[in-house]
Amino acid sequence: MPKEARPSSGEQAKQHALGELRQAILRGEMAPAQRLVEDELAEQFGVTRASIRAALLELASEGLVERIRNRGSRVRVVTKEEAVAITECRMVLEGLCAAKVAAGATEEQLAELAETGAAMAKAVADGEPMTYSELNHRLHALIREFSGQRTAVGLLERLNGQLVRHQFQLALRPGRPQKSLSEHLAVIDAITSRDPQAAEAAVRAHLGSVIDALRDD
Secondary structure (H helix, E strand, C coil): CCHHHCCCCCHHHHHHHHHHHHHHHHCCCCCCCCEECHHHHHHHHCCCHHHHHHHHHHHHHCCCEEEECCCEEEECCCCHHHHHHHHHHHHHHHHHHHHHHHHHCCHHHHHHHHHHHHHHHHHHHCCCHHHHHHHHHHHHHHHHHHHCCHHHHHHHHHHHHCCHHHHHHHHCCCCHHHHHHHHHHHHHHHHHCCCHHHHHHHHHHHHHHHHHHHHHC
16 A cells, blocks of 8 residues: 555554554564664554554564553564474364375365475575475465365464574575475375374474474584
8 A cells, every 4th residue: 555545553553563563573574672663663654653552462462562661562483483383283183184185185275285295396406495485385375275274274373484594594504405305205195195193193293393403503
């Protein structure tokens, strides 16, 4: 929406600021522990301080921002221990989603998952870790979307937002994409074989490997 056509206050302005801030944090454009100055953000997004404050409060409830008494807000730092705990929760929820997809996906959905797997393999072969990382996120997003399990998807989106920094670091670790690729292809194979139990087990194995990598960090 053009700036001149966008209201600077009210619910619509808050939602605009909320969306922009959330995406900036999820994309890593705002670093962990970075201060979030209300005046600066209000000017940047063309909204009032009240709209920014309301957006920051909502992001705090999502675990992306922390409010510090008498010092304002900052991007929340997620420790390695928290990242492991979050990933343990993801094992259960993403395993459920994968099982749902294996049980009920359309042929078109299965083909899209297979195409994504092929693109991931090409990215690894071409030595493009950032492309691989983007495709990794896309694969997980497709599985969530195709599952139709809206409650699990909502919980996962909140959990995943807190892991951005750790996921980025893992993506750049030498040898990690190659190991991760085989795990993701196993998930895709189980889903396209329409084997819910195998799909859930493959997701759990993959995220167990992520936990091991986080602990080694």
